[in-house]
Amino acid sequence: MTTSTLDSNINHHLDTQGLICPEPVMMLHKIIRKADGGDVIEILATDPATTRDIPNFCRHLGHTLVRQEILNDAPTYRYLVKKKSA
Numbered sequence: 001m002t003t004s005t006l007d008s009n010i011n012h013h014l015d016t017q018g019l020i021c022p023e024p025v026m027m028l029h030k031i032i033r034k035a036d037g038g039d040v041i042e043i044l045a046t047d048p049a050t051t052r053d054i055p056n057f058c059r060h061l062g063h064t065l066v067r068q069e070i071l072n073d074a075p076t077y078r079y080l081v082k083k084k085s086a
Contacts, residue, residue, distance in 0.1 A: 010080070011039040017076060021049040025057050028081070032063065037085035040066065045077045054079050 012031050016024035024045045031041055043054065051068070058065040058081055067080040 007080075009040055010042045011035065012041040014041055014043045016043060016045045016047070016050075017074075018046060020047045021053060024050050025053045028054065028057060032061075032081075032083055035083045037083055039083045041081045041083070043077075043079040043081065045079070046074050048077075050077050050079070054081070 012035055014024075014027055014031055016027055019027075024043065024047055028041065028043060035041060043050075045054075055065050055068065057063070062084045064082040064084070065079065066082050067078070069078050070076070071078055
């Protein structure tokens with residue numbers, strides 16, 4: 001996997017591996033509140049429910065789901081979310 005420009009612009013990292021619903025989304029919500037508009041948050045998760053919950057979170061609150069992918073190990077789900085600008 002190659003590193004994109006966006007990957008190098010990640011402002012916050014959130015590791016929710018091993019946690020189950022609703023904790024990953026609750027933790028994302030906490031980081032989003034502290035982040036500046038336009039910040040990019042990387043989320044790592046192992047809960048398959050995040051494949052539904054994180055896109056819905058972004059859609060309902062107006063943030064951008066920039067990337068959603070499955071990494072080979074475990075599996076681990078990886079998301080890049082860009083906080084909406086005020």
